[in-house]
Amino acid sequence: MIEYRTFTLDNGLRVAHSCDPSTAMAAVNILYDTGARDESPELTGIAHLFEHLMFGGSANVKDYSGEIEAAGGTDNAWTSNDFTNFYEVLPAQNIETAFWLESDRMLAPNLDEKTLSVQRQVVIEEFKQQCLNRPYGDMAHYLRRMLYGDSHPYAWPVIGKKPEHVAAVTADDARRWFYDHYGPDNAVLAVSGNVTFDEVKRLAEKWFGPIPRRNIAQRRLASPHFPTADVVEHVKSDVPQTAVTIAYPMAAYGERDYYVADTITDLLSAGRSSRFYRRLLMGGGGLFSEVDASIIGSEHEGFLMLNAKLTDDSDEAVDRAIAMMKSEASALCEKDGVSDYELQRCMNRFESTFNFSNMGYQMRAANLAMAVYHGEDINATVARQRATTCADVRRVAQQLFMHTPSATLIYEKLNG
DSSP: OOOOEEEEOTTSOEEEEEEOTTOSEEEEEEEESOSGGGOBTTBOSHHHHHHHHTTSOBTTBSOHHHHHHHTTOEEEEEEOSSOEEEEEEEEGGGHHHHHHHHHHHHHOBOOOHHHHHHHHHHHHHHHIIIIISSTTTTHHHHHHHHHHTTTSGGGSOTTOSOHHHHHTOOHHHHHHHHHHHOSGGGEEEEEEESOOHHHHHHHHHHHTTTSOOOOOOOOOOOOOOOOSSOEEEEEEESOSSOEEEEEEEEOOTTSHHHHHHHHHHHHHHSSTTSHIIIIIITTSTTOEEEEEEEEOOOSSSEEEEEEEEESOOSHHHHHHHHHHHHHHHHGGGSTTSSOHHHHHHHHHHHHHHHHHHTTSHHHHHHHHHHHHHHTOOGGGHHHHHHTOOHHHHHHHHHHHHHHSOOEEEEEEETTO
């Protein structure tokens, strides 16, 4: 059980604390409720660009990471379609440095033209490296467009549709993004490590309390227009082997079927006892070099994916691989498709992974921030997952694999 306490400042900042006296370190994590889902189709990639801008200094700090390093720590961040998250790890005795730095850039990051110009180029180079010059790097661009169309904010990956969008972001755009989405009333601060609750409360009130709430506008995201019939798209590129992805639209986070779909992908591909590993990777006649299943953990309607890389690039091999993947997934639709023993084994694995992920203070802070954002008790996570029954698995598998139109992306070698 994770021991933690929470409180909320007058300006709306939610704070979570979990003490870990076994370490001399501490982690400070701030989760902002903004990501690529807040972008417009005409200016994508700005959420990720702004993550970079937050490291460009602030009202009273010229070198953000330099200050953290001087305090003996490290810092980093990530952006998703739904959230932007920043964190620092440093000696617990220097934790006030992290509070000072995070509060200063929440108050007023440096958004001048010089900083913007530097970070635009950094993100554009990242786009080239990750999406244009890496095998399968643009796969998410194709797949998300197939599922969500052109205008829904989930229709493009976090890095954006194209580099030209990032290049077009102005200082006014950046300032507008900051005041629309960044503020204490749109964030969760989580702290874990060798620091007391009273100290965290004192520092939160000292450094974040004076920051005014921004009264963030309510998000109104349209429902996605998922395919009404199965769609298949072929892409040819300079890749080492043909890859196949079959995607099925699924429930949003928080809905009961979301957690069942998560269990379904664990049954299919989590570990060496999973069905994909035993029956496809090891027992598939050498057709598969990689095969797995996963869900996109979206706050709104997401998708479940079946993924594979093949050792044979022929059309016949692709058709056979797709049939085999679908057959294994559809086996869960049968009356006795999954046994109590197999489901229990899957749940044991989930619980073990959850417990190990929260042993470290850094991941515990990140997970606490997410739980507080969702209004959940982090200690109820395992019980919620274990509530899934064999009947639930069969019902959701039938809905996904028998009644939901899919999007299949076949990413082929140029000489395939």
